[in-house]
Amino acid sequence: MIVSGYRVDVEEASRWIRANGIRRALLQAPPGLREPAIRLAEELSGHLECVFFDCGGCWGGCDLAVHRAKAIGADGIIHLGHAPFLEKAPIPTLYLECRRADPRPLLEMLDSLEEGIRDLGSLGLGMTVQWLDYVEAVREKLARHGLKIRVGDPSPPLRYAGQVLGCCYNPLLRLSDAVNGYLIVGSRFHGLGLALQTHKPVYSLDPELRRIYDSSSEAGRLLKSRYAYIGRFRAAGRIGVILSVKPGQYRLGLARRLVSLLRSRGKHAEVLVMDDVSLDRLRDSGFRGFVNTACPRLSIEDQMGFEDPILLPAEALVAIGEMRWEEVVRTSRYFSMEA
Ligand code: SF4
Numbered sequence: 061m062i063v064s065g066y067r068v069d070v071e072e073a074s075r076w077i078r079a080n081g082i083r084r085a086l087l088q089a090p091p092g093l094r095e096p097a098i099r100l101a102e103e104l105s106g107h108l109e110c111v112f113f114d115c116g117g118c119w120g121g122c123d124l125a126v127h128r129a130k131a132i133g134a135d136g137i138i139h140l141g142h143a144p145f146l147e148k149a150p151i152p153t154l155y156l157e158c159r160r161a162d163p164r165p166l167l168e169m170l171d172s173l174e175e176g177i178r179d180l181g182s183l184g185l186g187m188t189v190q191w192l193d194y195v196e197a198v199r200e201k202l203a204r205h206g207l208k209i210r211v212g213d214p215s216p217p218l219r220y221a222g223q224v225l226g227c228c229y230n231p232l233l234r235l236s237d238a239v240n241g242y243l244i245v246g247s248r249f250h251g252l253g254l255a256l257q258t259h260k261p262v263y264s265l266d267p268e269l270r271r272i273y274d275s276s277s278e279a280g281r282l283l284k285s286r287y288a289y290i291g292r293f294r295a296a297g298r299i300g301v302i303l304s305v306k307p308g309q310y311r312l313g314l315a316r317r318l319v320s321l322l323r324s325r326g327k328h329a330e331v332l333v334m335d336d337v338s339l340d341r342l343r344d345s346g347f348r349g350f351v352n353t354a355c356p357r358l359s360i361e362d363q364m365g366f367e368d369p370i371l372l373p374a375e376a377l378v379a380i381g382e383m384r385w386e387e388v389v390r391t392s393r394y395f396s397m398e399a
Contacts, residue, residue: 061103063096066158066190070103073138076154082136083109086129089140090118096158097140117336119355120225121145121155121217122308127335143189143219145308163194165267166245170201174272177263180241182208184232186224186254188246191267195222198245210235217308226357229254233392236260244275251275253357256283259390282360283389289369293379296349296369300332300342304354311353311397318351318373325380339366351376356395373397 061068077085085108089097101111112132114125121142129137129151136152144155160166177183183202187195199209211222212231218224224232226249232242233254241261244251248271251264255275262275293299299322303315315331322329332345337358342350343366350370352359359372374393377383388394 061099062161063099064093065161066093066096067161068096068100068140068158069156070100073100073104073154073156074107076138077104077107077136080136080152082152084112084132084134085110085136085138086112086114086125086132086134087138087140088114088116088118088125090142093141093158100138100140100156117306120227120308122227122355123306124149124153124308126150126307127305141190143223145217147216150307157189159193160190160267163191163197165270166191166194166265167197167201169265169267169270169272170198170205173202173205176261177241177243177272178205178207180207180239180261182210182239182241184235184239184242185209185211185222186229186232186242186244186246186250187222188250189220189223191245192220192223202243210239224250224254226250226253227355227395229257230392233257248273248275248278249357249361252278252282252360253395255279256360257390257392257394279390285363286375287385289363289371290375290379290385293349293369293371293376296347297328298347299327299329299349299351300345300347301329301351302337302342302354302358302370303331303333304337305333305335306354309354314373314397315353318353318376321380321382322351322376327380337362342366342368342370353397356397 087097116125117123122145138154140156141158202209214220215231244264247266248264251262252275255262256279264273264275301315301318319329337354348368352370356372359370363370374388374396378385
C-alpha cells in the first residue's frame with residue numbers, strides 16, 4: 061500500500077510475522093512515518109494479538125527499541141523507515157524500509173542542476189534509503205547532462221549500493237580519487253555529514269523541499285565553530301564521556317579508553333550512560349565538557365544552543381594533543397568511532 065507517498069510492504073510484514081511466530085509486536089517509526097505506522101498496524105491487526113506503538117526515539121536503524129520491547133514482553137520489533145543496521149538484532153526485528161513511491165520530485169530537479177555541479181564532470185552519488193530505488197534513473201539522467209556517476213558498494217552498516225547514512229559514507233570516500241565531487245540525495249543533513257569528511261565539493265539535493273545545498277560551504281563555516289569548542293573543552297575540568305545504550309550506538313570500549321586517556325591528561329573524566337542523549341540532562345549532569353561516543357551527528361546538530369562542548373572522539377584527541385586538527389578535519393577520521 062502507499063501511505064503519505066511511501067510504499068509500505070504489508071505482505072512482507074505479514075510474511076515475517078508468520079515466519080517468526082510473532083504474537084505481540086512493538087512498532088517503531090520516526091515522526092515522519094507515524095501515519096504509515098498507524099495504517100500498517102490496522103492492516104496487521106488480524107495477524108497479531110496486539111501491537112504496541114513505541115513512543116521513544118527512532119533516529120535511525122541503530123536506534124532499535126530492544127529494552128522497551130523486552131519490558132513489554134514483545135516477541136519482535138517492526139522498525140519502519142530505516143534499512144537494516146545491526147548485524148544481529150537481540151530480538152526478532154523486521155526493518156520495513158518504506159521507500160518513496162514517486163521519483164518525479166527527484167528526477168525533475170536534476171534538469172535544473174546549476175552549472176557549478178555539471179562542470180564537475182564526475183560525481184559520487186549517495187542516497188538515503190527512501191530514494192534508493194531510483195539510483196539507476198538518476199545515473200541515466202545525469203549521464204544525459206554529461207556527468208559520469210560512480211556509486212559506492214555496500215559495506216556494513218550500509219546494506220545497498222549507493223546508500224548513505226548520516227554517520228557513514230565510507231564507500232563514497234573510497235571513490236575519492238575517481239570523482240571530482242559528490243551529490244547526496246536526501247537532505248541537507250545527509251550532505252553535510254559527507255562534506256565534513258572530504259575536501260571535494262559536496263552538494264545535497266532535498267527532493268521534499270525541492271532545494272539544493274552547497275554542503276561544502278556549510279561544512280567550512282561549521283568547522284570553524286567546532287575548533288572554538290575544542291578550545292572550551294581544554295578549559296573544562298570535569299568531562300563526561302557519553303555512552304548510549306542504543307544497540308547500534310553502544311561503544312563501551314571506546315568510552316572507557318577515552319576516560320583513561322583523559323584522566324592521564326589530568327581531567328576528571330567519567331562515563332555517562334544514557335539512552336536518548338538529552339541536552340537538559342547533560343546540563344544537569346555536573347560535567348562541563350562532553351565526549352560523544354553515541355551518534356556522531358549529536359555533536360554537530362545538538363551543539364548549537366548548548367553552551368558546553370560536546371566533542372566527537374577525534375576532536376577530543378585533538379583537544380588533548382593526541383592528534384592535530386589538520387589530520388582529522390575533512391577526513392574519514394572525523395566521524396571515526398574506533399576504540
Ligand atoms: S548513528 Fe546517527 S546518523 Fe547513524 S544511523 Fe544512527 S541516528 Fe543515523
